[in-house]
Amino acid sequence: MTGVTRRTADVPGRPSRAGSRPPGAAAREAGGRGRRAGLAAAVLGAALLAGGGPALAGPGEVAVTAVVDGRDADRIDANDPLRLDPDRELRVRADISNPTDRTLRVRAVRVSGQVLNMTFFNFTTRIDRTVAPGESITTGFSLDVSDLGSQATGLIPSRLALLDQDRHEIAALEFPVDVRAGAACAYGVFGLMVALVTGVLLLAVLVRLARRTLPVHRWDRAVRFAVPGMGLGLTFTFTMSVLRMLVPDGDVWLLLVVVGGLAGLVAGFLTPAGTARDGSVPPAADVQPRPVEEPGPVEEPGPAVPGAGEPAAPAGH
Numbered sequence: 524m525t526g527v528t529r530r531t532a533d534v535p536g537r538p539s540r541a542g543s544r545p546p547g548a549a550a551r552e553a554g555g556r557g558r559r560a561g562l563a564a565a566v567l568g569a570a571l572l573a574g575g576g577p578a579l580a581g582p583g584e585v586a587v588t589a590v591v592d593g594r595d596a597d598r599i600d601a602n603d604p605l606r607l608d609p610d611r612e613l614r615v616r617a618d619i620s621n622p623t624d625r626t627l628r629v630r631a632v633r634v635s636g637q638v639l640n641m642t643f644f645n646f647t648t649r650i651d652r653t654v655a656p657g658e659s660i661t662t663g664f665s666l667d668v669s670d671l672g673s674q675a676t677g678l679i680p681s682r683l684a685l686l687d688q689d690r691h692e693i694a695a696l697e698f699p700v701d702v703r704a705g706a707a708c709a710y711g712v713f714g715l716m717v718a719l720v721t722g723v724l725l726l727a728v729l730v731r732l733a734r735r736t737l738p739v740h741r742w743d744r745a746v747r748f749a750v751p752g753m754g755l756g757l758t759f760t761f762t763m764s765v766l767r768m769l770v771p772d773g774d775v776w777l778l779l780v781v782v783g784g785l786a787g788l789v790a791g792f793l794t795p796a797g798t799a800r801d802g803s804v805p806p807a808a809d810v811q812p813r814p815v816e817e818p819g820p821v822e823e824p825g826p827a828v829p830g831a832g833e834p835a836a837p838a839g840h
């Protein structure tokens with residue numbers, strides 16, 4: 524009787540049942556997820572850091588108040604911004620107070636408009652005034668803003684600043700302005716470029732989503748959607764500003780960018796996993812493992828039986 528020994532054959536190139544992943548794969552995957560989460564946090568953190576603007580004068584420091592085109596700058600707000608027309612000079616009367624114990628020399632006054640901490644218009648005039656310690660002066664001047672039409676349009680936060688001999692800010696005040704110019708300006712073109720880049724990025728991730736070729740890792744997908752989400756926030760900021768529906772000061776545009784980025788991050792995290800074409804190992808939460816077929820038993824010949832296989836002897840011998 525032939526003896527049969529059963530054993531399971533190992534399949535080359537296939538991981539054993541004891542461990543379906545190569546050594547160190549879990550650690551590398553955890554590290555990769557941490558890096559991707561860090562990248563997403565860095566992108567949103569950059570927007571948070573960019574939102575901080577320079578501080579205005581505090582108690583005991585040089586202060587300035589101004590009347591701009593007959594309006595008190597302290598009373599100009601987003602509901603009734605100051606209108607700037609490139610065809611008219613900007614007339615300013617400034618009151619400068621010096622409560623310090625040193626002589627103050629004011630070389631120039633600058634009026635500028637900034638969005639996203641980027642300056643879109645800037646006009647400076649020289650006044651060369653000196654303010655003794657503990658005294659205040661009043662000075663008047665005009666600014667030629669005829670180049671405003673090629674620089675900006677819509678509602679823009681502006682800043683009136685006193686400059687010293689080294690062109691450093693001494694004191695400043697802020698108020699919103701309504702620039703009456705056409706959309707064919709640096710501000711309008713910049714907003715259009717932001718919208719175009721955002722559209723390209725969003726279309727790219729949507730096409731990959733439709734073709735199911737997004738990365739298999741959730742954080743990879745989240746970051747890919749977070750970037751166009753932030754772009755949508757920026758596009759909304761510029762659009763509302765040009766349409767004169769929103770003053771994009773630091774708090775407003777920062778909120779829009781962060782909300783857009785977080786919305787994209789969540790949307791990307793929840794999208795279905797695509798096909799792993801980069802050789803990465805899909806995590807168990809995204810892709811279910813395929814069942815491994817066990818090979819059949821392999822039969823081995825038993826011990827030989829004496830006389831087996833020998834021809835029978837002829838009868839009669």
